[in-house]
Amino acid sequence: MIFQEMNKQQLKDLRDEFSEKYNQLKSRNLSLDMSRGKPSPDQLDLSIDMLGCVNDESGYKAENGFDCRNYGVLDGIPECKKLFANLLEVDEKNIIIGGNSSLTIMFDYITQCMISGAGEKPWGKQNVKFICPVPGYDRHFSICEYFGIEMITVDLLEDGPDMDKVEELIKDPSVKGMFVVPKYSNPCGNTFSDECVMRFSNLKPAAKDFRVIWDNAYCIHDIAEDNDKLMNIFEACKGKESEDFFVEVTSTSKISFPGSGVSAIAASEKNIDMIKKRMAIQTIGNDKLNQLRHVRFFKDVDGLKEHMKLHAEKLKPRFDVILDYFEKELSGKGIAKWSNPKGGYFISLDIMNGCAKKVVSMCSQAGIVLTDAGATYPYGIDKNDSNIRIAPSYPSIEELKDAVEGLCICIKLVCAEKLLEN
Amino acid sequence: MIFQEMNKQQLKDLRDEFSEKYNQLKSRNLSLDMSRGKPSPDQLDLSIDMLGCVNDESGYKAENGFDCRNYGVLDGIPECKKLFANLLEVDEKNIIIGGNSSLTIMFDYITQCMISGAGEKPWGKQNVKFICPVPGYDRHFSICEYFGIEMITVDLLEDGPDMDKVEELIKDPSVKGMFVVPKYSNPCGNTFSDECVMRFSNLKPAAKDFRVIWDNAYCIHDIAEDNDKLMNIFEACKGKESEDFFVEVTSTSKISFPGSGVSAIAASEKNIDMIKKRMAIQTIGNDKLNQLRHVRFFKDVDGLKEHMKLHAEKLKPRFDVILDYFEKELSGKGIAKWSNPKGGYFISLDIMNGCAKKVVSMCSQAGIVLTDAGATYPYGIDKNDSNIRIAPSYPSIEELKDAVEGLCICIKLVCAEKLLEN
Numbered sequence: 100m101i102f103q104e105m106n107k108q109q110l111k112d113l114r115d116e117f118s119e120k121y122n123q124l125k126s127r128n129l130s131l132d133m134s135r136g137k138p139s140p141d142q143l144d145l146s147i148d149m150l151g152c153v154n155d156e157s158g159y160k161a162e163n164g165f166d167c168r169n170y171g172v173l174d175g176i177p178e179c180k181k182l183f184a185n186l187l188e189v190d191e192k193n194i195i196i197g198g199n200s201s202l203t204i205m206f207d208y209i210t211q212c213m214i215s216g217a218g219e220k221p222w223g224k225q226n227v228k229f230i231c232p233v234p235g236y237d238r239h240f241s242i243c244e245y246f247g248i249e250m251i252t253v254d255l256l257e258d259g260p261d262m263d264k265v266e267e268l269i270k271d272p273s274v275k276g277m278f279v280v281p282k283y284s285n286p287c288g289n290t291f292s293d294e295c296v297m298r299f300s301n302l303k304p305a306a307k308d309f310r311v312i313w314d315n316a317y318c319i320h321d322i323a324e325d326n327d328k329l330m331n332i333f334e335a336c337k338g339k340e341s342e343d344f345f346v347e348v349t350s351t352s353k354i355s356f357p358g359s360g361v362s363a364i365a366a367s368e369k370n371i372d373m374i375k376k377r378m379a380i381q382t383i384g385n386d387k388l389n390q391l392r393h394v395r396f397f398k399d400v401d402g403l404k405e406h407m408k409l410h411a412e413k414l415k416p417r418f419d420v421i422l423d424y425f426e427k428e429l430s431g432k433g434i435a436k437w438s439n440p441k442g443g444y445f446i447s448l449d450i451m452n453g454c455a456k457k458v459v460s461m462c463s464q465a466g467i468v469l470t471d472a473g474a475t476y477p478y479g480i481d482k483n484d485s486n487i488r489i490a491p492s493y494p495s496i497e498e499l500k501d502a503v504e505g506l507c508i509c510i511k512l513v514c515a516e517k518l519l520e521n
Numbered sequence: 522m523i524f525q526e527m528n529k530q531q532l533k534d535l536r537d538e539f540s541e542k543y544n545q546l547k548s549r550n551l552s553l554d555m556s557r558g559k560p561s562p563d564q565l566d567l568s569i570d571m572l573g574c575v576n577d578e579s580g581y582k583a584e585n586g587f588d589c590r591n592y593g594v595l596d597g598i599p600e601c602k603k604l605f606a607n608l609l610e611v612d613e614k615n616i617i618i619g620g621n622s623s624l625t626i627m628f629d630y631i632t633q634c635m636i637s638g639a640g641e642k643p644w645g646k647q648n649v650k651f652i653c654p655v656p657g658y659d660r661h662f663s664i665c666e667y668f669g670i671e672m673i674t675v676d677l678l679e680d681g682p683d684m685d686k687v688e689e690l691i692k693d694p695s696v697k698g699m700f701v702v703p704k705y706s707n708p709c710g711n712t713f714s715d716e717c718v719m720r721f722s723n724l725k726p727a728a729k730d731f732r733v734i735w736d737n738a739y740c741i742h743d744i745a746e747d748n749d750k751l752m753n754i755f756e757a758c759k760g761k762e763s764e765d766f767f768v769e770v771t772s773t774s775k776i777s778f779p780g781s782g783v784s785a786i787a788a789s790e791k792n793i794d795m796i797k798k799r800m801a802i803q804t805i806g807n808d809k810l811n812q813l814r815h816v817r818f819f820k821d822v823d824g825l826k827e828h829m830k831l832h833a834e835k836l837k838p839r840f841d842v843i844l845d846y847f848e849k850e851l852s853g854k855g856i857a858k859w860s861n862p863k864g865g866y867f868i869s870l871d872i873m874n875g876c877a878k879k880v881v882s883m884c885s886q887a888g889i890v891l892t893d894a895g896a897t898y899p900y901g902i903d904k905n906d907s908n909i910r911i912a913p914s915y916p917s918i919e920e921l922k923d924a925v926e927g928l929c930i931c932i933k934l935v936c937a938e939k940l941l942e943n
Contacts (some may be wrong), residue, residue, distance in 0.1 A: 135592065137591060137592050138591065143591060150576045153572055153578050154569075154572045155570070155573075156574065159569075159572070168780055168781060169559060169565060169779050170557065170559050170779040198620055199620075199805075200804055202804060203804050206802060206803040206804075207803070213635075213636065214645075214667070214668060215667075223635075223636075223645050235570075241801075245799070255568065350779065352592075353802070356810065357591050358589070358594075358805070358807075358809045358810065359589075359809070359810040359811065380628060381624070381629070382624060382628075383621075383774070383779065384780055385621065385624045385780075386808065388572070388780065454912075516611050520877075
């Protein structure tokens with residue numbers, strides 16, 4: 100029955116029933132963490148043989164004979180550049196290999212824009228605003244907040260950000276850029292449609308130093324068979340003089356090891372040059388032995404894609420536990436809707452307005468840790484207090500069953516209480 | 522015979538003799554690189570077993586059970602923090618483990634000061650000057666230049682920077698800091714005396730956000746038996762409320778692998794907190810598997826120190842080739858003096874004023890690549906045109922013999938020509 104159609108007594112009965120269930124839940128002293136998109140240990144085991152791929156026997160030299168143990172090679176060893184060039188479908192000259200995380204690449208790139216600018220005056224000497232599709236990735240918002248970049252939200256729709264709004268906002272020359280997750284977005288799991296990517300490539304921002312950080316974190320992170328396809332942004336830009344507006348990043352954090360992966364940038368030659376100029380001051384080159392490990396283990400893009408099927412085998416049952424339980428317990432009740440992603444690491448759950456913070460807090464008290472409510476919005480403020488990000492990758496199937504059961508108890512209890520308040 | 526005491530004819534004869542030798546040198550088509558402080562392949566071989574220290578058999582968990590493959594642990598795994606705490610003789614709570622290079626730590630720290638300040642207004646919104654002991658490390662100067670920090674030189678004397686000048690300069694509130702290499706300095710090989718370190722600890726800068734980047738790159742990098750001892754700056758600061766002025770960095774770049782080492786910061790709790798706040802936005806944590814490899818391979822500080830003796834065995838003969846040849850060919854001629862360091866990676870050579878650029882250029886034409894003349898001064902300007910940095914670590918003994926022979930030919934030729942000009 101739809102909650103909103105219940106009378107007071109029905110709601111009271113429901114509240115009492117789930118209040119009792121919540122007390123039972125608390126008495127179980129659970130300790131479960133669904134807060135971050137962390138691969139599970141059994142996913143990490145999939146890459147364990149990589150650790151043996153560089154040793155005294157196999158050698159430590161790149162294909163061109165370069166000793167990967169020593170200083171040098173700012174932008175990555177050639178075979179690793181080739182791997183990522185093929186992955187992102189760009190030319191090797193448009194690739195720079197980074198350290199163990201694309202987060203650091205993004206932070207350092209914004210630093211570069213603040214200090215040296217993006218072809219114009221340093222951002223640090225300008226008033227800088229970013230467009231933020233919401234719900235979005237909390238770490239993107241944190242970077243903006245750290246650098247004092249004002250955040251303007253636009254809705255993330257089924258097929259990408261609200262491009263009407265984006266096209267309007269970029270008429271303001273102080274609007275300097277965006278962070279976007281174009282495929283299997285965090286947390287919604289949406290993939291930008293071809294039309295959306297084309298509209299991005301056609302943008303004519305007032306700011307000549309406009310930059311979209313195209314965070315392609317989940318480029319091959321499918322969990323369903325009929326996976327999403329993302330149009331190549333640099334292909335879309337061809338002939339439009341807009342390629343400088345896009346800086347794409349990705350990493351193997353959720354392919355090999357989250358703490359010891361390899362990241363990469365894809366960008367126009369002009370942007371690559373500017374990034375290398377900064378890197379020449381900042382670093383002696385990233386860890387080339389780890390680049391070598393990755394290339395030797397995965398071999399090529401086909402190797403990467405095959406490996407992702409093994410991840411999907413671990414992930415799909417975990418997503419299904421959550422989605423099946425939501426379907427059974429929450430559908431047709433008017434209190435929740437959720438995403439059903441074909442890839443990525445998250446399920447985005449929207450519950451009745453004004454209830455998310457309370458639900459997350461009650462879950463926490465019952466030993467079920469979720470991402471903070473509001474985290475998917477700039478400054479942690481979800482004005483509807485409705486969105487909850489679910490990260491099902493890390494717990495075991497059994498733990499997920501407990502977690503989703505507990506979560507649904509909290510949702511029903513909080514929603515019933517909320518309706519009784521009115 | 523002293524060049525300056527020769528008559529014209531003697532100088533002409535000398536010039537002709539060495540001009541002939543230079544032509545012979547060029548005809549040998551050498552290809553030698555003494556430009557950077559790069560360990561030789563036989564030094565890198567010393568750590569090769571480290572690559573096998575983390576694998577499926579040995580496991581990938583830290584002592585506290587943490588899975589080093591996954592996300593998390595911003596400041597380093599406990600056993601790695603302990604290793605560096607013991608190395609730098611500070612408490613573990615004063616340590617943060619970085620990525621593969623202390624250069625990046627330093628760059629990122631200056632970024633942090635530019636964006637967020639060092640307890641006061643962001644440096645990016647102030648006029649910032651740094652005191653630069655010269656000759657010094659070119660990459661320190663490059664960082665200052667990148668961030669638009671004005672550089673004021675002071676002489677690096679036998680026992681440290683000219684502290685009279687430093688104490689005078691810090692009365693200017695826009696003088697915000699210094700980069701120093703307190704032990705086996707780059708390029709001079711000097712180590713700061715206890716008195717110098719005490720004077721540092723007693724500094725009363727007008728700028729409350731004054732910061733000395735204490736780049737202890739060569740903390741255990743002895744090549745002589747009677748090695749230098751450096752007083753612990755944080756011990757010296759005790760009871761003086763000056764500890765926040767110092768941020769110490771080091772790394773294993775020249776202990777394990779230059780491209781795949783581990784770096785560390787030692788700083789006051791206040792500075793550590795500020796650095797962690799930035800890191801929480803910038804990174805998902807540095808490569809913990811590599812931290813684990815290092816701890817398992819070196820075990821403890823004694824292990825590190827024993828390992829450095831193996832490096833010294835490779836380095837000392839290389840330094841000796843250069844120093845012995847200088848002694849034989851250049852001493853008592855009034856045209857050159859040089860350092861005789863007990864550790865570090867460089868020999869600092871000062872030749873007759875106005876000759877360094879010419880010598881480096883002629884060496885280069887003969888296939889002997891040296892560090893650019895001027896590189897040891899801010900903006901690449903050595904107003905005496907006298908200092909040349911020699912990096913003897915990378916070439917083989919035979920190559921070094923060729924290189925130093927060629928270098929001395931060029932020096933004598935250029936000095937004779939210079940004197941003939943007058």
